[in-house]
Amino acid sequence: MEVALDRLLHTQPLDGETARPQRLLDAMRYASLSGGKRLRPVLLMECAELFGRSDEGICQAGAALELIHCYSLVHDDLPAMDDDDLRRGQPTVHKAFDDATGILAGDALLTLAFDVIAEEAVHPDAAIRLGLSRDLSRASGIGGMAGGQMLDLESENRQRTEREIHTLQAMKTGALLRYACRTGAILADAGKLDVERMNRFGETIGLAFQLADDLLDVEASPEQMGKATGKDADAGKATLVGLMGLNQTREELESLLQEANALLAPYGDKAQRLASIAAFIANRDH
Amino acid sequence: MEVALDRLLHTQPLDGETARPQRLLDAMRYASLSGGKRLRPVLLMECAELFGRSDEGICQAGAALELIHCYSLVHDDLPAMDDDDLRRGQPTVHKAFDDATGILAGDALLTLAFDVIAEEAVHPDAAIRLGLSRDLSRASGIGGMAGGQMLDLESENRQRTEREIHTLQAMKTGALLRYACRTGAILADAGKLDVERMNRFGETIGLAFQLADDLLDVEASPEQMGKATGKDADAGKATLVGLMGLNQTREELESLLQEANALLAPYGDKAQRLASIAAFIANRDH
Numbered sequence: 001m002e003v004a005l006d007r008l009l010h011t012q013p014l015d016g017e018t019a020r021p022q023r024l025l026d027a028m029r030y031a032s033l034s035g036g037k038r039l040r041p042v043l044l045m046e047c048a049e050l051f052g053r054s055d056e057g058i059c060q061a062g063a064a065l066e067l068i069h070c071y072s073l074v075h076d077d078l079p080a081m082d083d084d085d086l087r088r089g090q091p092t093v094h095k096a097f098d099d100a101t102g103i104l105a106g107d108a109l110l111t112l113a114f115d116v117i118a119e120e121a122v123h124p125d126a127a128i129r130l131g132l133s134r135d136l137s138r139a140s141g142i143g144g145m146a147g148g149q150m151l152d153l154e155s156e157n158r159q160r161t162e163r164e165i166h167t168l169q170a171m172k173t174g175a176l177l178r179y180a181c182r183t184g185a186i187l188a189d190a191g192k193l194d195v196e197r198m199n200r201f202g203e204t205i206g207l208a209f210q211l212a213d214d215l216l217d218v219e220a221s222p223e224q225m226g227k228a229t230g231k232d233a234d235a236g237k238a239t240l241v242g243l244m245g246l247n248q249t250r251e252e253l254e255s256l257l258q259e260a261n262a263l264l265a266p267y268g269d270k271a272q273r274l275a276s277i278a279a280f281i282a283n284r285d286h
Numbered sequence: 287m288e289v290a291l292d293r294l295l296h297t298q299p300l301d302g303e304t305a306r307p308q309r310l311l312d313a314m315r316y317a318s319l320s321g322g323k324r325l326r327p328v329l330l331m332e333c334a335e336l337f338g339r340s341d342e343g344i345c346q347a348g349a350a351l352e353l354i355h356c357y358s359l360v361h362d363d364l365p366a367m368d369d370d371d372l373r374r375g376q377p378t379v380h381k382a383f384d385d386a387t388g389i390l391a392g393d394a395l396l397t398l399a400f401d402v403i404a405e406e407a408v409h410p411d412a413a414i415r416l417g418l419s420r421d422l423s424r425a426s427g428i429g430g431m432a433g434g435q436m437l438d439l440e441s442e443n444r445q446r447t448e449r450e451i452h453t454l455q456a457m458k459t460g461a462l463l464r465y466a467c468r469t470g471a472i473l474a475d476a477g478k479l480d481v482e483r484m485n486r487f488g489e490t491i492g493l494a495f496q497l498a499d500d501l502l503d504v505e506a507s508p509e510q511m512g513k514a515t516g517k518d519a520d521a522g523k524a525t526l527v528g529l530m531g532l533n534q535t536r537e538e539l540e541s542l543l544q545e546a547n548a549l550l551a552p553y554g555d556k557a558q559r560l561a562s563i564a565a566f567i568a569n570r571d572h
Contacts, residue, residue, distance in 0.1 A: 013429045014424060014429060015424075016421055016424035016425065016429070016430075017424050017427075017428070017429020017430060017433075018429055018430065018433070018434075018453060018456050018457045018461065019429065019433065019453060019457065020428050020429050020433060021428070021433045021436045021437050021440070023436060023440065024428055024432070024433055024436040025428060028428065071393075075389055075390075075393060078366075078389065080364075080366075080384070080385035080386045080388075080389060081386050081389065098366070099366030100364075100366045100367050100439050101436070101439075102366075103361055103364060103366060103367060103389065104361075104432050104435060104436050104439075106393070107357075107361060107392070107393075107396065107427075107432050108427050108428040108432040108433070110393065110396060110397065111396065111423050111426055111427035111428075111432060112423065112427050112428065114400045114419060114420070114422075114423040115420050115423035115424060115427065118416050118417075118419060118420040118423075126412050126413035126416045127412035127413075129416055130404050130412045130415055130416040130419065131404075133400060133404060133416070133419055134400070134401050134404040135302055136400075137397050137398065137400040137401035137404075138300060138301075138302035138303050138401060139302065140397055141303075141393075141394050141397035141398050141401065142303070142306050142307070142310055142311060142314065142394040142397075142398065143299045143300060143302070143303020143304055143305065143306050144302075144303060144304065146310070146390050146393050146394040146397060147303075147304070147305065147306060147307045147310055147394070148304075149390060150307045150309060150310040150387070150390050151307050153386050153387075153390075154307070154309065167304060167305060170304050171304045171305065175304065
């Protein structure tokens with residue numbers, strides 16, 4: 001993944017581009033090559049491998065998804081948004097550069113993703129690539145990730161029901177995780193039922209991811225996380241942990257993990273790594 | 287165009303979307319339905335009509351392009367960027383809403399464009415739609431519009447050569463105008479030479495557009511423009527007017543207009559409206 005991202009963020013302008021300004025490129029590289037769990041591309045690649053495909057093109061699709069994820073982190077960290085100074089233990093992009101460069105770097109990463117997903121190596125059928133490009137737009141736009149961030153910002157000091165929080169989280173985090181799993185299956189030409197199963201697997205671990213995140217925000221130290229913690233409570237945001245309490249949240253998380261494993265059961269040992277990722281998501285401590 | 291944009295920015299979530307948060311939708315509608323010259327979609331539609339196509343799908347492609355343009359205005363107006371309070375005589379998006387909503391509305395408009403350009407009505411051939419989606423990414427990303435805005439921000443209090451300013455402007459404004467003209471021709475299945483000619487026409491009026499803009503920034507009143515003027519000089523930005531003087535700039539503008547007309551000559555009367563647009567661009571007073 002590092003290699004794929006590094007290769008995409010080069011100085012040489014592509015056909016149809018005029019030049020790639022160094023400062024903007026530096027900020028984009030800083031935003032996307034400073035570590036990170038690469039959870040979304042890993043999920044995409046594992047789901048593709050489950051149905052027999054693992055090659056450069058799959059890696060390319062994973063990189064497109066990671067560019068979207070990285071753009072969202074850069075914009076979410078901005079002073080006007082969550083106002084975070086640290087990310088993965090390092091200064092956030094707007095701290096290392098400046099706010100304007102942060103905005104533009106996010107914009108350009110988002111834009112680049114739609115170039116990358118269109119590459120021929122991703123899938124020989126242009127109609128499939130186009131469909132995935134469109135799905136990516138819906139998973140990350142007003143009806144997905146960006147909309148979820150809007151709802152999250154509006155949550156400060158506003159009472160939310162459990163159902164509303166579920167919607168918010170399904171959009172903010174769930175949509176891209178679901179996209180990752182579903183897209184992996186589609187790119188490996190999996191059958192319709194398998195694609196639907198991977199879609200549900202993605203949805204399930206998306207919910208688990210957010211519950212684990214909420215638990216960590218309450219329980220972990222800033223050192224473990226490489227970023228500030230306790231921010232949700234400080235901002236007066238209603239979380240599921242707040243509504244359900246620690247014990248019920250842990251139980252819910254456990255039951256989501258079982259559901260994820262049940263979805264993987266038909267694939268037996270071949271789905272071992274995907275099961276490990278689900279367990280990692282539910283039990284991670286950073 | 288208003289109808290097409292209005293129809294795209296609806297409350298009902300699309301297939302693959304979870305919900306469309308009202309506040310974000312309101313900001314996106316405010317950003318894209320508050321008037322504007324609609325220059326880019328008009329160019330796209332006129333170029334398509336020149337080669338015999340005018341239908342809903344063309345309008346759709348024009349709307350995708352306008353979404354990109356509107357996103358760029360919203361982000362450029364942000365306090366961290368050009369810090370403008372007025373746009374088309376009304377409060378800018380971050381003034382009417384807030385900075386966070388401005389950032390997210392821009393993100394979501396940009397993202398939506400890649401959904402819209404993928405619609406089947408745009409062109410029956412998925413490979414062509416995918417190609418245009420990719421071109422749109424390159425015209426608006428690091429090697430195009432976003433990169434141009436980065437160079438423009440870096441221009442404050444820095445000496446730039448005429449050549450550097452040309453590059454900056456070709457990226458910041460030229461890339462989308464060129465995309466508009468080229469895409470119109472492609473969508474109407476024009477021949478390769480005609481597509482290339484429209485590409486050059488777009489490039490030429492892009493240069494004219496920026497020269498006219500620089501002249502207006504020096505000569506027009508804020509009332510005429512519906513936004514602040516004299517900002518480039520105040521920010522210490524080198525402009526072509528600054529380097530070449532008023533008279534030479536006007537001459538250069540006149541010669542670009544002649545070049546644009548020469549490119550349209552082979553199409554005779556059919557290109558009348560495109561010629562009027564070129565003249566409007568060169569001589570506009572707002």
